Amino acid sequence: MHEFSLALNIVDVVTEYAVKENALEVREVEIEVGELSGVVREALEFALKSAVKGTLLEKAECHIKIIKGEVRCNQCQFEFETNNFYTECPECHSYSFEIIKGKELRVASIVIE
Numbered sequence: 001m002h003e004f005s006l007a008l009n010i011v012d013v014v015t016e017y018a019v020k021e022n023a024l025e026v027r028e029v030e031i032e033v034g035e036l037s038g039v040v041r042e043a044l045e046f047a048l049k050s051a052v053k054g055t056l057l058e059k060a061e062c063h064i065k066i067i068k069g070e071v072r073c074n075q076c077q078f079e080f081e082t083n084n085f086y087t088e089c090p091e092c093h094s095y096s097f098e099i100i101k102g103k104e105l106r107v108a109s110i111v112i113e
């Protein structure tokens, strides 16, 4: 499962930060996931539950924030919101566009103790 390696990666990033800050445990983690990142939120939540076991994040609350997808049409440059790759441009009906926002998968904030 793709989300499981992403979850392990998140745990690594957060653990590295917590260790550097001499934290005893991590209380909260906010993760931003773009609608166009291809990450399934439920799958990531599920993966995180097992990825945090035995780490400083074990008791942390993991919040996942969804970032809306935004694209720019390659034909007419129109910018619009979408949550998938199979949308047509509302202006010129082209299916070719460039992603402006929504591909992110990152740790937005960490609360440690």
Ligand SMILES: [Zn+2]
Pocket: 073, 074, 075, 076, 077, 078, 089, 090, 091, 092, 093, 094
């Ligand atoms: Zn267009």
